[in-house]
Structure formats: C-alpha cells, structure tokens
Amino acid sequence: MTGIYLVGAFITGGLLFFNRNRLLNYLLVIAFLLLQSGFTVYEYLHIHTTDLNYFTADALAVLLLATLTIISIPAMYHSYIFIEKNNNTARERGIYFAAMVVLLTAISAAYLSNHIAVTWVFVELTTLSASALIYHRRNNRSLEGTWKYVFVCAISITLIFIGILFLSFTLQQAGTDDLSFSVLMRKAPQLNLFWLRLAFIFIFTGFTAKLGLVPMYTAGIDAKDKAPSPAGALLSSVLMNMGFVGIFRFYIVIAYSPIFSWVNHVIMIAAVLSIFVAAVYMTKVKNIKRMFAYSSIEHMGIVMTGVAAGGVGYYAAILHIILHAFVKSGFFFQMGQIYRIYKSKSIYDVGNYFKYNLTGSIVILLGFFFVTAMPPSGLFVSEFMIFRSLFEADYWPVLIFIMLLLTVIIWALGKNIFKLLFSPAVDFTEEGVENIHPAESVSQFVLLALVVYLGLNPPPQFITLIQEAVKNLPH
Amino acid sequence: MTNVLLIIFTITLLYLGIAHRLLTYVKILAFQGVILFGIAFLELIQINAVNLAFVLLETIVFKAIAIPLFLNYVMKRNRIARDAEPFLPNFISLIIITLIIIVTFILANAIAGSGISKIYFVVAVSTLFTGLYLIVTRHKIITHVMGYLVIENGVFILSLAVGNSMPMLVNLGILLDVFASVFLLGIFVNRIGDVLKDVDVDQLKNLKD
Amino acid sequence: MISCIFILFVSLFFTGIVNRTKSIASGRKGPGILQPVKDVIRLFRKGSVYSRTTSVIFQVAPSIYFTSVIMAILIVPFGHYKGVISFAGDFVFFAYVLGTGKFFSIISALDTGSSFEGMGASREALFSMFAEPAFFILMGSLALLTGHTSFQEIFSSMHFGSSISYVLGALATFVLVMLTMVENSRMPIDDPKTHLELTMVHEVMILDNSGFDLGMILYTTNLKFAMYGALIANLFMGSFPPYLTIPIFLCIQFLFAIAVGILESFTARFRMNHNAQYILALSSFSLLIFLGVLLVLGQFN
Numbered sequence: 001m002t003g004i005y006l007v008g009a010f011i012t013g014g015l016l017f018f019n020r021n022r023l024l025n026y027l028l029v030i031a032f033l034l035l036q037s038g039f040t041v042y043e044y045l046h047i048h049t050t051d052l053n054y055f056t057a058d059a060l061a062v063l064l065l066a067t068l069t070i071i072s073i074p075a076m077y078h079s080y081i082f083i084e085k086n087n088n089t090a091r092e093r094g095i096y097f098a099a100m101v102v103l104l105t106a107i108s109a110a111y112l113s114n115h116i117a118v119t120w121v122f123v124e125l126t127t128l129s130a131s132a133l134i135y136h137r138r139n140n141r142s143l144e145g146t147w148k149y150v151f152v153c154a155i156s157i158t159l160i161f162i163g164i165l166f167l168s169f170t171l172q173q174a175g176t177d178d179l180s181f182s183v184l185m186r187k188a189p190q191l192n193l194f195w196l197r198l199a200f201i202f203i204f205t206g207f208t209a210k211l212g213l214v215p216m217y218t219a220g221i222d223a224k225d226k227a228p229s230p231a232g233a234l235l236s237s238v239l240m241n242m243g244f245v246g247i248f249r250f251y252i253v254i255a256y257s258p259i260f261s262w263v264n265h266v267i268m269i270a271a272v273l274s275i276f277v278a279a280v281y282m283t284k285v286k287n288i289k290r291m292f293a294y295s296s297i298e299h300m301g302i303v304m305t306g307v308a309a310g311g312v313g314y315y316a317a318i319l320h321i322i323l324h325a326f327v328k329s330g331f332f333f334q335m336g337q338i339y340r341i342y343k344s345k346s347i348y349d350v351g352n353y354f355k356y357n358l359t360g361s362i363v364i365l366l367g368f369f370f371v372t373a374m375p376p377s378g379l380f381v382s383e384f385m386i387f388r389s390l391f392e393a394d395y396w397p398v399l400i401f402i403m404l405l406l407t408v409i410i411w412a413l414g415k416n417i418f419k420l421l422f423s424p425a426v427d428f429t430e431e432g433v434e435n436i437h438p439a440e441s442v443s444q445f446v447l448l449a450l451v452v453y454l455g456l457n458p459p460p461q462f463i464t465l466i467q468e469a470v471k472n473l474p475h
Numbered sequence: 476m477t478n479v480l481l482i483i484f485t486i487t488l489l490y491l492g493i494a495h496r497l498l499t500y501v502k503i504l505a506f507q508g509v510i511l512f513g514i515a516f517l518e519l520i521q522i523n524a525v526n527l528a529f530v531l532l533e534t535i536v537f538k539a540i541a542i543p544l545f546l547n548y549v550m551k552r553n554r555i556a557r558d559a560e561p562f563l564p565n566f567i568s569l570i571i572i573t574l575i576i577i578v579t580f581i582l583a584n585a586i587a588g589s590g591i592s593k594i595y596f597v598v599a600v601s602t603l604f605t606g607l608y609l610i611v612t613r614h615k616i617i618t619h620v621m622g623y624l625v626i627e628n629g630v631f632i633l634s635l636a637v638g639n640s641m642p643m644l645v646n647l648g649i650l651l652d653v654f655a656s657v658f659l660l661g662i663f664v665n666r667i668g669d670v671l672k673d674v675d676v677d678q679l680k681n682l683k684d
Numbered sequence: 685m686i687s688c689i690f691i692l693f694v695s696l697f698f699t700g701i702v703n704r705t706k707s708i709a710s711g712r713k714g715p716g717i718l719q720p721v722k723d724v725i726r727l728f729r730k731g732s733v734y735s736r737t738t739s740v741i742f743q744v745a746p747s748i749y750f751t752s753v754i755m756a757i758l759i760v761p762f763g764h765y766k767g768v769i770s771f772a773g774d775f776v777f778f779a780y781v782l783g784t785g786k787f788f789s790i791i792s793a794l795d796t797g798s799s800f801e802g803m804g805a806s807r808e809a810l811f812s813m814f815a816e817p818a819f820f821i822l823m824g825s826l827a828l829l830t831g832h833t834s835f836q837e838i839f840s841s842m843h844f845g846s847s848i849s850y851v852l853g854a855l856a857t858f859v860l861v862m863l864t865m866v867e868n869s870r871m872p873i874d875d876p877k878t879h880l881e882l883t884m885v886h887e888v889m890i891l892d893n894s895g896f897d898l899g900m901i902l903y904t905t906n907l908k909f910a911m912y913g914a915l916i917a918n919l920f921m922g923s924f925p926p927y928l929t930i931p932i933f934l935c936i937q938f939l940f941a942i943a944v945g946i947l948e949s950f951t952a953r954f955r956m957n958h959n960a961q962y963i964l965a966l967s968s969f970s971l972l973i974f975l976g977v978l979l980v981l982g983q984f985n
Contacts, residue, residue, distance in 0.1 A: 165633050169591050177641045479851045489968050493961050566961040573968040
C-alpha cells in the first residue's frame with residue numbers, strides 16, 4: 001500500500017505541475033487528499049506492519065501521519081482561497097500545488113521509514129519542495145529567504161549524511177551493514193563510543209535545521225516568513241515534526257548505549273539555548289509571521305527539554321508536538337486573513353482586528369491562550385508534564401530558568417497580539433477592506449477544539465498509541 | 476597509490492587558501508574531481524561493475540566537467556568580477572587551513588585503530604572544515620556554493636572509506652552531489668544573478684529582525 | 685672532498701646554462717655558457733669604490749657572505765661519501781652558516797644608508813624568515829624517516845620503497861627547488877632583470893657594491909645554485925651504486941639548470957604582497973611532508 005501511495009502521490013504531483021486547467025487542478029487536489037486520508041486509515045488498521053522493506057507503520061508514525069492528514073485538509077482549502085485571491089498564473093498555481101503534494105508525501109514517507117538512509121532521502125526531498133513553495137511570490141525578499149533556506153538545509157543534509165557515514169563505520173566493526181533502526185537498536189551496546197558520539201552530534205545538528213533548534217534554526221525563520229501562509233502552516237507544524245521524528249528515532253537507538261546521559265546533556269543544552277534565543281527575539285520582532293516562527297522554536301525547545309529530562313517527559317513531548325502542530329497551523333491559516341485585510345505583516349500596521357473580522361479575532365484570542373499553555377488548552381497538560389519531568393530529574397535551575405524565559409515570551413507574544421486585537425491601527429484606512437466570510441475560520445476552530453479534546457479528554461486509543469511510541473525508551 | 480592521491484588532494488586544499496581569482500577555484504574543483512575519480516577507481520574494486528561504472532561516471536562527468544563548466548557559465552552570465560573577495564587576507568587563510576590539517580591529524584590519533592584508515596579520516600575531515608571555512612570567509616555568493624562543493628568532495632572521500640562494504644552509501648553520496656549541483660547551481664545562482672545585480676552577500680541582509 | 689670539487693665545477697656552468705635556456709626559450713641564441721664566469725673574472729680585475737657613508741661592515745660583508753657559502757658547501761655530501769665536515773645535526777649548522785652570510789649582506793645593505801637598499805634588505809629578511817621553517821621541517825622529516833641526523837647519513841639511507849615515499853621525494857624536490865628560487869631571489873619571487881623598479885629584493889641590496897666585491901657576490905650566487913642542486917641530486921643518489929653517482933649528479937644538475945631557466949621564462953613575478961603567502965605555502969607543503977612521514981612511520985612500525 002505504501003508503494004501505491006507513493007506512486008499515486010507523485011503522479012498526482014506531476015499532473016498538477018503540468019496541468020493548466022482550474023477545475024482539473026482542484027479535482028486532483030481533492031483526489032490527493034482522499035488518497036492521503038485513505039492511506040492514514042489503512043496504516044492505522046495495519047499498525048506494526050512493514051511495507052516495501054523500508055516503511056514500518058509504528059505508533060509514532062501513525063500518530064504523526066494522522067496529524068498530517070488532519071492539517072493537510074485545511075491547508076489545501078486555505079491554499080485554494082489564497083490562490084484565488086492572489087491572481088496567480090496557471091503555471092504558478094501548478095507549481096504551488098505540485099510542491100504542496102510532494103511536500104506532504106515526502107513528510108509522510110519520512111514518518112514511516114524505518115531505515116536511517118531512507119529518512120535522509122525524504123528529508124532532502126522536503127527541502128526541494130519547501131523551497132519551491134517559499135519562492136512562490138517571486139520577489140527579492142522571497143528569493144533571499146529561499147536561498148538562505150536552501151543553503152542552510154543543504155549543509156544540514158550533508159551533516160546528517162556525514163553522521164550516517166560515521167555510524168556505518170561503527171556498524172562495520174560490529175559486523176553488520178544494515179542501517180535500519182531496529183538493527184541499530186539491537187547493536188547499540190556494542191558500537192564504538194567515539195564514532196557514536198560523533199555520529200550523534202552530526203545527525204543532531206543536521207536535523208535541527210528541520211526541527212528548529214539551535215544551531216540551525218535560522219533557515220526556518222526566514223522560510224516561514226516568506227512562504228505563503230498555508231505553506232508556512234505546513235512548514236511550522238508537520239515539517240518540524242519530521243525533524244523531531246528523525247532525532248527521536250536515533251535517540252531511541254542511543255538509549256541503549258553508554259553515552260545516553262551525555263546525549264541528554266547535549267540535547268538539554270541545545271533546547272534551553274533555543275528557548276533563550278526565542279525569548280530574546282520575540283521581544284524585538286516586528287513581523288507577525290516571524291513572531292509565530294520564533295514561537296515554534298520555543299515550543300520545540302520545550303519539547304526537547306522534555307525528551308532530555310526523561311520519565312514522563314517522553315509522553316509529554318509527543319503529546320506536545322501533536323497539539324502544537326494543530327495550534328500553530330491554526331495561527332498561520334488565520335494569518336492569511338490578517339494579511340488580506342491589512343496588506344502588511346508588520347505589527348505597526350495592524351490593529352483593531354475585532355472590528356474587521358470578528359470570528360478571526362476570536363481565533364487569534366483563543367489561539368494565544370492555547371499556545372501560551374493556559375488551561376483549558378491541551379498544551380497546558382503537556383507543558384505541565386514536561387515541567388514535572390524536569391523536576392523529577394533534578395533539573396531545578398534549568399526549570400526555573402525556562403519558566404522565567406516563558407514568562408518573557410508570554411509577555412512579548414501577548415503584547416503584540418493584544419495590539420493586533422484591541423489597539424487602533426496606525427495609518428490604516430478603512431476603505432477597501434476586504435470582507436472576510438466567517439466560514440473561512442471554521443477550520444481553525446476545529447483545530448483548536450481538537451487541541452482541547454486531545455489534551456483534556458483524550459480517547460484511549462490515542463493514549464495507547466503514545467505509550468507504544470515511547471515504550472522502547474528506558475523509564 | 477591512493478595515499479599519494481590523497482596527499483595531492485590535501486595540497487589542493489592549501490592552494491584553495493591562497494588562490495585569488497574565481498577561475499582558480501573552479502580549476503581546483505575540476506582537479507579535485509579528477510583526483511576523486513582516481514581514488515574511486517582504485518578503491519572500489521570489490522563492488523559490482525555496474526555500480527562502479529556509475530560512480531566513476533558521476534565523478535568524472537559531474538565533478539570534473541559539468542560543474543566547472545556550469546560555474547564558468549554562471550560567472551560569465553552574471554559578469555561576476557574575477558576576484559574572490561575574502562574577509563580575511565589570504566595569508567591568514569593559509570595559516571588557518573594549515574592549522575585545520577594539523578588539528579585533524581592530532582584528532583585522528585584519538586581513533587584507536589578502528590575500522591577506518593587514518594589518512595582517509597584526516598583528508599576528509601580537513602576538507603570538510605576547509606569548505607566550511609571558505610563559506611564563512613568569502614564575500615561572494617558563488618564562493619559559498621564553491622565552499623559547499625568542497626564540503627561535498629570531503630563527504631565523498633569519507634564515503635569511499637566504507638565504499639567496499641556498503642556501496643549504497645556511495646550512491647547516496649552521489650545523490651547528494653547531484654541534488655546540490657542541480658538545485659543550488661542550476662536554479663538559484665542563475666536566478667540570484669538575475670535579481671540581485673551585485674552578487675554579494677551584503678545584498679542578502681534584508682531579512683532580519 | 686669530492687662533492688666540493690664537483691660543486692665548484694658545476695657552479696662555473698650553472699648560471700650560463702640558465703641564461704642560455706632563457707634565451708633559447710625566447711627565440712634568441714643567447715650568450716655563451718661561460719659568459720658569467722668571464723663577467724666575474726672581469727670584475728675581479730677592477731677596483732672597488734667605497735662610499736663615504738659606509739663603515740667596515742660594508743667592506744667586510746661580501747667576503748663573509750662568500751666564505752659562509754663555501755663553508756656550507758663543505759658539508760654537502762656526495763652520495764655515500766661524506767662532505768669535508770660531517771657530524772650529527774650538521775644540517776642545522778648548514779642552515780645557520782648560510783644565515784650568517786645572509787645576515788651580513790643584509791646589514792651591509794643597511795650600512796649604505798640608502799632607503800632603497802633598506803627596503804630590499806627588509807624584504808630579504810621577511811622571505812628568508814618564511815622559508816626557514818620550510819627547510820627545517822623538510823630536513824626534520826627526512827631525519828625522522830631515516831633515523832639519522834647528519835646530511836650524509838640521511839641521504840645515503842634514503843631509499844624509495846613504497847609509493848608514498850615517492851610522493852614524499854617529489855614533494856621534497858619541489859620544496860627544495862622553490863627554496864632555491866627564494867634564496868637566490870629568482871622568479872617567481874624576484875626578477876633578476878629588473879634593476880630600476882621598486883620591486884627588487886636581492887638585486888637592490890648589492891647596488892652599491894663594485895669591483896672585486898661584486899665579483900665575489902655574483903660568483904656566490906652561482907655557488908648557491910650549484911649547492912642546492914647538489915642537495916636535490918643527493919635525494920636521488922642514495923639508491924644507486926657508486927660508479928653511477930657522478931653521471932647522475934651531473935645529469936641532475938644539468939636538468940635542474942634547464943628547469944630553472946624554463947621556470948624563469950614562463951612565469952611572471954608575483955605581486956609583492958603575494959610573495960609572503962607563497963613562501964608560507966611552501967612551509968605548509970613541507971608540513972604535509974612531515975605529516976606524510978608520520979603516516980609512513982605509523983604504518984611501518
């Protein structure tokens with residue numbers, strides 16, 4: 001079935017790229033969404049089976065695949081609105097939708113792969129498709145953003161490859177040449193420590209470009225800023241989850257080797273630095289989309305802190321990335337409407353949003369409460385569990401420091417969002433303001449409702465899946 | 476014999492440190508491609524013939540011929556000035572690259588006789604760091620791409636060290652090469668030349684907080 | 685003793701062959717091979733003019749320069765035969781005796797009080813400073829490889845076994861050739877033909893010498909060429925039986941002279957501030973030789 005999915009998706013992408021007819025375009029997109037949803041259901045029903053020797057639907061993959069499918073439906077819907085309002089040529093529309101399809105397929109395949117080199121190939125593919133999306137507007141600034149994204153991601157991909165090479169050196173000594181995660185897990189206690197350390201450093205640094213941690217987070221900020229909002233939503237939710245999957249699967253492998261505590265220290269340092277960087281930049285950023293991008297960095301930092309702390313932190317980390325994906329994509333979808341009203345992304349030019357778009361501003365208000373992890377948001381549950389895991393692992397000073405930084409972030413985010421919602425805009429004329437239909441905000445309400453539901457009253461299958469995903473880690 | 480080629484490869488790294496003109500960079504990259512062809516030919520005798528032919532073809536066609544020709548074309552089309560403007564004078568670059576090689580050599584002694592021959596490790600890692608250094612200390616965008624190509628050569632050497640037992644990794648390395656060249660060079664450096672009149676990294680400073 | 689005789693013999697012809705090669709490469713017929721010797725003899729018969737601003741140093745320096753090179757020649761071995769002076773660590777003595785000569789030529793240039801010559805003296809000092817690590821690292825690596833510290837013992841026990849030692853030999857030859865060009869201030873470091881520009885290194889230092897002193901300095905240049913050529917020939921002579929060494933020595937010197945001529949004809953002089961980094965590159969090359977030797981030893985231990 002994986003083979004059928006991949007072939008079908010690539011054919012759809014190819015057809016979208018060459019097609020110039022509007023109706024056929026949207027039919028192909030709907031066909032792809034049906035294929036994606038069908039594939040997700042199939043993988044859920046056939047959990048723990050291996051397809052094509054390289055794709056295993058384990059619990060983590062199924063969870064994230066479901067997240068991706070749920071987010072891809074509003075993403076395509078908002079892309080449809082975006083393309084309609086933007087007066088693009090048929091060729092640009094074709095490229096945009098083809099790139100979206102390829103991006104979603106590559107991310108799904110990366111979730112499912114059980115071999116480190118196959119993951120790497122699909123991560124490369126996401127760079128390609130994401131940069132086609134970022135360059136959609138074809139002006140100077142988006143070219144600059146695309147160039148920076150491509151270059152930093154190319155270097156990160158090379159770093160991951162070097163890490164894989166170092167890993168293969170140790171495997172040669174341990175007598176095998178199979179790089180799949182299950183074999184790595186079995187052989188982990190026997191691998192040469194020096195090479196394993198080097199491999200971890202390179203792979204971790206490479207994946208931070210996708211995940212959004214120090215040191216390679218810079219590419220993602222410009223990318224999410226310059227990409228069209230629906231694409232930006234995908235980049236800051238499911239793409240970051242792909243980075244997480246890459247690091248997490250390797251982390252499980254390392255968990256059985258003697259360098260486990262050293263690895264935890266490294267991850268903790270990177271995560272705390274990321275939250276620090278996010279806090280510093282949030283206080284001075286003036287572009288709303290960049291602000292959301294830095295908020296993603298902060299959340300990924302919190303997630304990796306949970307992973308490094310261990311215990312209940314593993315469960316909380318996975319819960320957090322799923323919920324964060326929903327909230328952040330909701331924000332980016334709403335951003336499209338904000339841009340259509342104010343024609344600007346700067347915080348100085350926006351204001352009084354309640355007056356121009358009532359439903360949209362309620363989304364923003366609720367989203368703000370949810371993303372800063374206030375109850376009844378599900379993020380409150382996951383962050384609370386992460387703090388508890390830090391406390392239980394004796395990371396007192398780190399916890400206090402993170403809480404201080406989060407306070408700063410809440411202040412910065414709140415200051416900007418309340419300005420957007422309540423203060424009057426400077427130099428903004430009300431004539432020609434677009435009237436946005438409330439139905440466009442329905443998708444975001446659904447996503448936010450999912451966050452509350454999954455956080456406060458999750459269905460038992462959901463809990464079982466997450467517990468299965470972390471069962472391989474030492475508790 | 477591969478040791479000889481690897482030492483010559485290290486000499487090209489030193490030469491990269493003191494080169495002034497962009498054309499010299501391109502010629503050094505082509506020469507490195509030829510050396511890698513020789514090393515691949517001598518090293519990978521145990522993998523099957525089709526794979527070997529593919530690897531050799533890629534090295535000689537891509538690294539030694541196609542990419543230098545394309546870089547030339549890009550430089551002519553965008554009328555890029557001939558000088559590779561460095562931030563640090565070439566004198567200091569030479570000292571730093573020599574230091575990189577020495578430090579890598581000392582680091583290689585920490586590998587207690589395991590799996591990989593030391594000379595491959597030293598050459599590959601010093602190429603890597605030299606490529607990173609070139610990216611960081613040069614003004615022009617095209618030298619960033621050239622630094623990236625140097626990094627790729629280093630990764631290729633590293634993959635040749637295990638090439639006999641895991642030929643798939645060499646193929647993946649080639650895939651990386653093709654991806655980077657087609658993508659970075661083919662699409663973006665061309666477009667960048669069209670949009671930014673002066674291909675200088677200073678032009679890329681508009682996106683910031 | 686035999687090496688001394690041969691080097692003196694070769695020095696008579698060396699510069700002549702270089703000039704002849706350069707002329708033929710430019711399409712001319714050129715002066716005879718013994719022309720530089722005739723120039724030196726002509727200068728020996730002339731009287732010297734000493735400026736009133738100079739002191740004893742200016743009168744003494746050319747002789748010291750000449751003597752230092754003669755002493756250095758006494759150390760150079762000839763295949764399996766020792767030089768006249770040979771002891772453990774004599775290559776250090778070799779370098780520093782040459783350094784003494786260079787020091788005296790530098791201070792005699794400063795002694796004239798001309799800023800022009802002072803400029804040449806400072807450049808000469810800078811380039812020699814950068815070339816010195818190259819020589820020492822090279823000789824040190826060869827000493828490490830063979831386990832001896834005297835010139836003769838190093839060269840006689842060098843044999844080219846594995847391919848990596850061939851590369852080391854080739855690199856060592858390249859470094860020595862370039863060192864020759866640096867020490868004698870030839871292309872691509874300095875142009876011996878330019879006497880009237882602010883671009884000279886060695887030629888400008890000897891502007892004020894005349895007569896017998898100038899003759900000695902010119903002949904010393906020839907001697908230095910032949911001496912370095914002998915060093916290069918020694919790299920290869922260690923692996924051949926004694927009756928072949930003399931033809932090989934002469935052959936290598938001849939080839940070296942032609943190579944110098946070709947190098948001079950076909951390269952342009954570097955920009956002055958590129959010279960420093962080029963000479964430092966030589967030191968880095970010899971560092972590579974050192975690392976290569978470490979690698980060889982590590983594998984053969």
